[in-house]
Amino acid sequence: AQTVTQSQPEMSVQEAETVTLSCTYDTSESDYYLFWYKQPPSRQMILVIRQEAYKQQNATENRFSVNFQKAAKSFSLKISDSQLGDAAMYFCAYRNTNTGNQFYFGTGTSLTVIP
Amino acid sequence: NAGVTQTPKFQVLKTGQSMTLQCAQDMNHEYMSWYRQDPGMGLRLIHYSVGAGITDQGEVPNGYNVSRSTTEDFPLRLLSAAPSQTSVYFCASRSLYYTGELFFGEGSRLTVL
Numbered sequence: 001a002q003t004v005t006q007s008q009p010e011m012s013v014q015e016a017e018t019v020t021l022s023c024t025y026d027t028s029e030s031d032y033y034l035f036w037y038k039q040p041p042s043r044q045m046i047l048v049i050r051q052e053a054y055k056q057q058n059a060t061e062n063r064f065s066v067n068f069q070k071a072a073k074s075f076s077l078k079i080s081d082s083q084l085g086d087a088a089m090y091f092c093a094y095r096n097t098n099t100g101n102q103f104y105f106g107t108g109t110s111l112t113v114i115p
Numbered sequence: 116n117a118g119v120t121q122t123p124k125f126q127v128l129k130t131g132q133s134m135t136l137q138c139a140q141d142m143n144h145e146y147m148s149w150y151r152q153d154p155g156m157g158l159r160l161i162h163y164s165v166g167a168g169i170t171d172q173g174e175v176p177n178g179y180n181v182s183r184s185t186t187e188d189f190p191l192r193l194l195s196a197a198p199s200q201t202s203v204y205f206c207a208s209r210s211l212y213y214t215g216e217l218f219f220g221e222g223s224r225l226t227v228l
Contacts (some may be wrong), residue, residue, distance in 0.1 A: 009155075036214060044203065045219035045223055091157060095215065101146060101165070102173070105157040 003024030004094050006106035007083045013082045014114050020067075021077045033095045034068065034075045040088040048090070051075065079111075083098075087113045117141050121206050121220035124190055128196045128227045136191040136223050138206030144218070145211040147189035151175065151202040152222070158205065165211065196227045 003026045013019035036048040051059045067076045092106040129172030148163035164183040180192040207217040
């Protein structure tokens, strides 16, 4: 079974600084998708960024970018110029394209932004 | 743009009571699913469906029942609530024919006393 590991339960960053959230996953598949979701205190789950495994180029969405290392099965999220509104729980997720179409989520990283 | 709509947002039950969490989506998504979120455990899949009349179990299906009579609706039924079912529940849907990100409802906080 696929597993997703987020080894940092809590992180903090100074406003305007950069922070990197870690995620590793376990799979024997070669074709899959990876996602980062943000869950602010409102509880709503919001897609931050996605990465297709067949793409070598790291995905970027404004201040959010990923470092996708396929061989190492690592998928970290970098948040640049951190803002107070970035404070949230962040979940890493994996989806296989071949079997079951299931999403597998990590346990989350709680990010605090310090003014 | 309603997206995925869940009701109720909050519910308190007594042990042994039954209830249904409603979920509706207006994006014509084939895939619908229910997750529960517990502290330190991330999101765990309860049940899912890939189309009307088709449902299957996820990681933690015990104590829950689902049905999918239409593309739009995917209710989750708690047959006899237990304190272990105290959790936040999310309904999520996605297209099977695209990169398939999950679209989530706002969540339902359920407390079983």
